[in-house]
Amino acid sequence: MSEITPSQTVGPFFAYGLTPKGRAHWDPDGTYSWKETVSDNLITPDAAGEKIRIEGQIVDGDGKPINDAMLEIWQADSQGRYASPYDSRRPNTQFKGFGRSATNKEGEFGFSTIKPGSVPGPNGKPQAPHIVFCIYSRGMLRQVYTRMYFADEAANGSDPILALVPADRRDTLIAQKQTKGDVPVYRFDIRVQGDNETVFFDI
Amino acid sequence: MTLIYPRESLSAYPKHLTPEYKSTVKRSPSKPLIIVPHTLSELTGPVYGHDAVQEGDNDLTRQGKAEPLGERIIVHGRVLDEDKRPVPDTLVEIWQANACGRYVHIVDQHPAPLDPNFTGAGRTITDKNGYYKFITIKPGAYPWGNHHNAWRPNHIHFSVFGHSFLSRLVTQMYFPGDYLFPFDPIFNSVTDDKARLRMVSSFDLENTIPDWALAFRFDIVLRGREATPLDTDKH
Numbered sequence: 001m002s003e004i005t006p007s008q009t010v011g012p013f014f015a016y017g018l019t020p021k022g023r024a025h026w027d028p029d030g031t032y033s034w035k036e037t038v039s040d041n042l043i044t045p046d047a048a049g050e051k052i053r054i055e056g057q058i059v060d061g062d063g064k065p066i067n068d069a070m071l072e073i074w075q076a077d078s079q080g081r082y083a084s085p086y087d088s089r090r091p092n093t094q095f096k097g098f099g100r101s102a103t104n105k106e107g108e109f110g111f112s113t114i115k116p117g118s119v120p121g122p123n124g125k126p127q128a129p130h131i132v133f134c135i136y137s138r139g140m141l142r143q144v145y146t147r148m149y150f151a152d153e154a155a156n157g158s159d160p161i162l163a164l165v166p167a168d169r170r171d172t173l174i175a176q177k178q179t180k181g182d183v184p185v186y187r188f189d190i191r192v193q194g195d196n197e198t199v200f201f202d203i
Numbered sequence: 204m205t206l207i208y209p210r211e212s213l214s215a216y217p218k219h220l221t222p223e224y225k226s227t228v229k230r231s232p233s234k235p236l237i238i239v240p241h242t243l244s245e246l247t248g249p250v251y252g253h254d255a256v257q258e259g260d261n262d263l264t265r266q267g268k269a270e271p272l273g274e275r276i277i278v279h280g281r282v283l284d285e286d287k288r289p290v291p292d293t294l295v296e297i298w299q300a301n302a303c304g305r306y307v308h309i310v311d312q313h314p315a316p317l318d319p320n321f322t323g324a325g326r327t328i329t330d331k332n333g334y335y336k337f338i339t340i341k342p343g344a345y346p347w348g349n350h351h352n353a354w355r356p357n358h359i360h361f362s363v364f365g366h367s368f369l370s371r372l373v374t375q376m377y378f379p380g381d382y383l384f385p386f387d388p389i390f391n392s393v394t395d396d397k398a399r400l401r402m403v404s405s406f407d408l409e410n411t412i413p414d415w416a417l418a419f420r421f422d423i424v425l426r427g428r429e430a431t432p433l434d435t436d437k438h
Contacts (some may be wrong), residue, residue, distance in 0.1 A: 003215075003285065003287075004285060004401075004425065004426055005423045005425070006215045006217065006399070006400065006401065007372060008372065008374045008389060008392075008402065009224075009375075010215070010362075010373050011360060011375075012308070012311075013300075013306040013310065013311060014298060014362075015358075016307055016323070017323070017324035018296060018362060020324070025318060032322070037251070037255050058231050060229040061229035061230070061233070061287075068310070072371075074244070074247075074248065074249065074368045082243060082244075083250065084247030084248055084249070084367070085250065086206075086243075086246050086247045086366070086367065086377075087373075096249055119242070120309070121242050127244070128305055132368060134368065134371060136373055139224070139226025139227050139231075140219070140231070141221055141227060141389070142216045142219065144232060144236075145205075151226065151285075164237055164238075169234075181323055189255070192230055192231070193229060193230065193232055200232050200236050200413065201237050201239050202210065202237065203210075203241060203245050
């Protein structure tokens with residue numbers, strides 16, 4: 001029997017502690033001053049690579065927006081290097097590769113970041129560029145993990161993790177590129193349950 | 204040091220679908236999760252240094268113009284991995300209700316007073332021994348809409364990072380001997396008796412400060428074991 005501390009839900013009230021900035025629906029007069037530790041903007045001035053936006057909506061089993069979710073992302077830099085002591089090729093920039101976004105009333109989230117490069121996979125096989133998502137909300141007693149891939153990457157076809165996903169469900173992991181302004185927007189909607197449910201990983 | 208992350212350790216966790224906690228019914232995946240190998244993407248994770256926190260961020264009784272109302276307490280302990288080795292320099296964030304059981308969140312409409320001198324948010328970084336400490340106020344119990352006469356036991360929410368994105372943990376710390384334990388579906392979503400008690404802090408007389416504050420001890424154990432020499436580097 002393992003001895004780890006069990007997970008519990010993040011509940012509905014995490015925002016003032018974990019995602020305090022600019023959340024008008026819980027801080028209507030905008031006076032709350034708790035400093036943000038982790039933001040939804042991952043871009044640092046010294047980070048090389050293509051600037052992108054990630055936008056999406058998260059919905060429950062009835063298709064209703066989840067307006068009290070927190071999404072965290074973890075990704076490599078544009079060279080495919082993680083800012084972690086467990087990646088020996090650590091980047092020498094300030095780019096951390098970690099972000100947090102709380103959903104708004106419509107269940108929408110968003111990140112500004114750099115498109116990640118390819119990272120090594122099992123047995124030295126490269127993985128297609130991807131971003132790991134970790135999702136928390138009221139009604140989730142434990143976090144769920146998924147991955148976002150990029151629709152415009154030919155490498156998706158040989159990605160070792162996507163290959164483990166039934167072909168008819170792979171689309172749920174692939175963000176579609178939209179052109180809205182100067183910065184490419186990748187649209188990544190998440191359906192927690194039901195028809196076309198997003199693939200979640202047991203890791 | 205390379206860590207491995209045994210999946211069986213997760214048996215201590217609640218099931219995604221726990222119908223007694225009604226919000227899980229529409230917010231739990233209905234299709235089987237896909238088992239994937241742990242690649243570099245999972246075995247790495249963000250690192251936050253001491254620049255992520257400011258002096259005093261771990262003292263929730265000093266954030267207002269005056270001291271908050273309620274029972275002043277010390278909550279402290281160590282962050283460890285599955286081999287019981289300390290996890291140093293890792294970010295620990297907490298949030299909680301005030302002494303009356305009210306959160307400073309607009310969604311919380313419990314008719315109990317807010318305290319102008321208490322927000323309930325705190326954070327710190329563990330030291331080289333994995334040790335952390337908060338000074339705060341004992342949070343009150345509060346009602347919620349899950350079922351008739353539903354009340355949450357006193358608890359403090361914890362968010363902890365650890366060595367990798369796999370060791371990431373969001374949990375709740377409870378207080379010993381809470382009479383609401385038998386009635387709380389969130390607490391009881393952890394069905395193993397021993398695992399459930401690992402979320403309960405212990406009263407710590409030794410570290411209680413005379414004439415000032417009671418102490419509660421809460422050690423947090425995250426996923427991750429040291430790899431044995433036989434374990435080849437699979438990523």
